[in-house]
Amino acid sequence: MSAARFNWQGVVARGLFSLFVVFAVYNPSGYSYLHWVLGGLDWFWAKLATGALLAIMLLMLWRTTRGVLKPRGMALVTLFCIGTGFTLAGITGTPILNPGSLLIGALLTLAALFTAGLSYSHVDHRLGGISHTEEVAK
Structure with a gap:
């Protein structure tokens, strides 16, 4: 890897990608893959x-996250x-234990988990100089 300085653009890009994938599969707005599939058999x-x-x-996100962070991470x-x-709920006075807030919280947590899994190796290498590799058995 190069010795370039660390910047947060890569982490932000990975976070946006994770948010896109998680909220594309399902979100409570009614515009998601799940809503589209349940809407009928057209465009099968x-x-x-x-x-x-x-x-x-x-x-890919799950495998990468599980492989990099392990269950403890x-x-x-x-x-x-x-x-x-x-x-944040305590500071803003937002009720967090209603179903809508819990659902959004779970989706955001999943996206954050994927972002951490995609970004950890890069952040660790740039800040600590530690490289992560995976051995492949032949």
């Missing part, structure tokens, strides 16, 4: 192709998101 092949693409992206990111959510 387009729905199938889109679903396959979203499944591939979700599996995933639990720490999840606890951090829960703590941040309750803190």
Whole structure:
């Protein structure tokens, strides 16, 4: 890897990608893949192709996150998101224990988890000089 200075643009790009994938699959606005599929059988092949693409992206995000963060890291990111959510709700006076807030919180936590999984190796390498590799058995 190069010795370029670390910048947050890569983390932001990965975060936006994670948010896009998570909220494209489902969001409470009514404009998501799940809503589109449940809307009827028209455009069947387009729905199938889109679903396959979203499944591939979700599996890639999940596999990468699980491989980089491991279960303990995933639990720490999840606890951090829960703590941040309750803190922000307490500061702003927003009720957090209603179904809509819990759903948005869960979706944002999943996107944050994927962002952390995609970004951890890069941040760790740029800030600490530690490289992460994966051994592949031949």
